[in-house]
Amino acid sequence: MSRQTRTPDITLFFLGASRAIRIAWLLEELNLPYRLVSSARAANGLAPEEFKAQIPTRLGKSPVIRDGDLVVQESAAIAEYLCETYDPRGRLLPHERKARAKAREWMAAAEGTFMIHALAILYARWRFPKSANASKYLREMEKGLAANVQNDLNWLEAELADGREYLVSRDDDGEGEDDGVSAADILMGFSIEFIFARRLGTDGADWPNVRRWLRGITHREAYIRAVERTGYSL
Ligand SMILES: N[C@@H](CCC(=O)N[C@@H](CS)C(=O)NCC(=O)O)C(=O)O
Numbered sequence: 515m516s517r518q519t520r521t522p523d524i525t526l527f528f529l530g531a532s533r534a535i536r537i538a539w540l541l542e543e544l545n546l547p548y549r550l551v552s553s554a555r556a557a558n559g560l561a562p563e564e565f566k567a568q569i570p571t572r573l574g575k576s577p578v579i580r581d582g583d584l585v586v587q588e589s590a591a592i593a594e595y596l597c598e599t600y601d602p603r604g605r606l607l608p609h610e611r612k613a614r615a616k617a618r619e620w621m622a623a624a625e626g627t628f629m630i631h632a633l634a635i636l637y638a639r640w641r642f643p644k645s646a647n648a649s650k651y652l653r654e655m656e657k658g659l660a661a662n663v664q665n666d667l668n669w670l671e672a673e674l675a676d677g678r679e680y681l682v683s684r685d686d687d688g689e690g691e692d693d694g695v696s697a698a699d700i701l702m703g704f705s706i707e708f709i710f711a712r713r714l715g716t717d718g719a720d721w722p723n724v725r726r727w728l729r730g731i732t733h734r735e736a737y738i739r740a741v742e743r744t745g746y747s748l
Contacts, residue, residue, distance in 0.1 A: 520582075520599065522546050522547060522548070522581060522600060523581055523582045524541065524546060524547070524548040524549070524579055524580070524581045525548065525549040525550075525551060525579065525580045525581075526538060526541065526548050526549070526550055526551070526577060526578075526579050527551050527552075527565075527568065527569045527570075527576050527577060527578040527579070527580075528550055528551065528552040528553075528576060528577065528744055529552070529553060529555065529561050529565065529576035529577075530552065530553065530554040530555050530744075530745065530746065530747075531555060531746065531747060531748050532555075532576050532577070533576070533577060533589050533704050534576045534577035534589075534744070534746075535704055535740060535741070535744065535746045536577065536589045536593065536700050536701055536703070536704050537577040537579060537589060537592050537593070537596075538550075538740035538743065538744045538746070539700050539703075539736060539737050539740040540592075540593055540596055540597075540606065540697060540700050541596065541740070542736035542737070542739045542740045542743075543605075543606060543695065543700070543734075543736040544596065544597075544600055544601055544605075544606065546596070546600055548579075550743065550744065551565075551568055552744060552745070553565035559640075561574065561575075561576065570585045571585060571587050573587060575587065577589055577592060578592075579592050579595075579596075581595075581599075588625075589624075589625070589701060589704075590621045590622065590624065590625060590701055593606075593607075593621065593697045593700065593701060594607065594621070594697070597697055605694065605696075606695070606696050606697045606700070607696065607697050608682065608684055608696065610684065613682050613683070613684045613696075616681075616682050616683075616698070617681075617682045617696050617697055617698040618698075619698075620681050620682070620698035620699075620701065620702050621697055621698055621701045621702075623666075623702070624698075624701035624702045624704070624705045625701075625705070627666055628663075628666050628702070628705040628706070628709065629705050629708075631659070631662035631663045631666055631715070632663050632705070632708065632709045632712075632714040632715065633714075634659045634662075635656055635659045635660070635663070635714045635715050636712060636714055638652060638655050638656065638659065639652065639656075642655070656715065659715060660715030660716075660717070661715075662715070663709060663714060663715030663716065664715060664716075664719055667706075667709070667716070667719070667721045667724060668721075670702075670706070670721070670723075670724050671721040671722075671723050671724050674723035674724060674726070674727050675723055677723075678727075679727070679730050679731075680694060680695050680696060680698075680699050680727075680731070681696065681698040681699050681702060681727075682696045682698050682699075695731060695734060699727075699731045700731075703728065703731050703732065703737075706724060706728050707728060707732070707748060708748060710725075710728070711748040712748075
C-alpha cells in the first residue's frame with residue numbers, strides 16, 4: 515500500500531452546484547491544502563466558456579484536479595488518487611480487502627448506476643421538444659425512467675436498514691478504525707442529494723434510511739467547510 519511521500523500541490527477546478535463538491539469535501543476530510551478555481555454555472559445551466567478554457571482537460575467537465583504536473587478528471591478516479599497518495603492509513607479508502615471492495619462498489623455505483631439513471635430524467639426534461647402535448651409525454655417518460663431510480667434507491671435503503679451511519683462497515687478491518695465515513699459516502703452523497711433536490715424519479719415513494727444517512731453525512735464538519743469554501747448549493 516502506498517504511503518504519503520509527496521507534498522500536495524493541488525488545484526481543484528470547481529463548477530458551482532456540481533459533483534465537484536465531492537472532491538472539496540474529500541480534500542477537507544483529509545485536511546489537504548488546495549487552491550480553488552471556481553465558477554458559477556451560466557444561465558443555460560452549463561459551465562461558462564471562460565471557465566472551461568481554464569480546465570486543463572479536453573472534456574472540460576468538473577471536477578478536475580491538478581497536483582503538480584498530474585491532471586486527473588472523473589470524480590471517482592480523483593478520489594482514489596487522493597486517497598492512495600495522501601491517506602496512508604486508509605481512513606477514506608480502507609485497506610482491508612472486503613471493506614475496500616465495498617467502498618469501490620459504491621464509488622462506481624455513484625456515477626455508473628445512480629447518476630446515469632437519474633440523469634436520463636434530467637436530460638429528458640432539458641431536451642424534450644416543446645409542443646402542445648410535451649408535458650403529458652414527458653410525464654409518461656419520467657414515470658418509465660423512474661423505475662430504475664427507485665430500484666437503485668431501494669437497494670441503498672435496504673443496505674442502510676440496519677441503522678448504520680456510514681456505507682462501509684469495517685468489521686474485518688484490522689487497522690483499529692471504527693466504522694467511519696469513507697470515499698463511498700462522499701461519492702454517493704452528491705448523487706443522492708442531487709436526485710432528491712431535483713426530484714428525479716422520486717415522486718410517490720420515500721426512503722427514510724437514505725434520508726437519515728444523508729442528513730448525518732452532510733452534518734460532518736468537513737462537508738460544512740467544503741460548502742462554505744466553495745459556495746456550493748444545489
Ligand atoms: N463522470 C464525471 C462527470 C463530470 C460532469 O459531467 N460534470 C458536470 C458537472 S456535475 C459538468 O462539468 N458540467 C458542465 C458542462 O457540461 O458544461 C465525474 O464523475 O466527474
